[in-house]
Amino acid sequence: MPRLYRDVSVFMSNRIIILLGVPGSGKGTQAARLVNRLGYGHISTGELLRALEADPNADPADKKKLIAMRAGKLVADDLIYKLAFREIEKHLARGSGVVLDGAIRSVVQAESYQKFFEAKKLANEIIAIEIHISDETILARLRDRIKNQGQQRADDDPEIMKRRITEQGNAALKPILDYYRSLAALQVVDGELSMDEVETEIGSALRHASS
Numbered sequence: 001m002p003r004l005y006r007d008v009s010v011f012m013s014n015r016i017i018i019l020l021g022v023p024g025s026g027k028g029t030q031a032a033r034l035v036n037r038l039g040y041g042h043i044s045t046g047e048l049l050r051a052l053e054a055d056p057n058a059d060p061a062d063k064k065k066l067i068a069m070r071a072g073k074l075v076a077d078d079l080i081y082k083l084a085f086r087e088i089e090k091h092l093a094r095g096s097g098v099v100l101d102g103a104i105r106s107v108v109q110a111e112s113y114q115k116f117f118e119a120k121k122l123a124n125e126i127i128a129i130e131i132h133i134s135d136e137t138i139l140a141r142l143r144d145r146i147k148n149q150g151q152q153r154a155d156d157d158p159e160i161m162k163r164r165i166t167e168q169g170n171a172a173l174k175p176i177l178d179y180y181r182s183l184a185a186l187q188v189v190d191g192e193l194s195m196d197e198v199e200t201e202i203g204s205a206l207r208h209a210s211s
């Protein structure tokens, strides 16, 4: 077990870990590692939306809102809250924390999640961690993903990728980072490093926030 994770109790003051990063920043990988180490719930809104898309019994009105996802745009906030809050409630009810992975993509969403956590008296247990990569790295990584794994998702398409970078790239992320910085809840790690190094950096950020 990596040294930084030996004392899991250091994380206990942060039951809400918000991973922020542009597409291709490695949020999903790092979220999975954190969840594995800490036993927290993994809240990936992308995964929740894809599960909804694959569910033949899902509400057709909800499914209609997925057109935006296929076009590389953000999905309506009300659907995100419906899926994410229900999932978060489930994990909190069993006493575990949560790792939010791509679940917050605008300041409006950040504010709504903040209200949700405030109502649960969990506002001071929030830490937001940005895994930072440049816009050039985003494109290179998304292209690599398609080259190595083939087009696995409807939005893994060159034109849609460009739109995702415009709508969900560093420029779009900045106001969200500013929001968490204003709450003194933001840590930034270098997402250009190897996955293991990023994991170590995240461990340090969590320790730093808890000290």
Ligand code: AMP
Pocket (backbone or CB within 6 Å): 023, 045, 046, 047, 049, 068, 069, 070, 072, 073, 074, 075, 076, 080, 101, 102, 103, 104, 105, 109, 155, 164
């Ligand atoms: P991801 O798997 O995180 O890359 O997300 C895939 C797609 O799902 C995104 O390109 C958006 O269309 C949609 N999506 C995921 N999370 C959100 C969110 N919090 N708000 C709006 N749309 C989202």
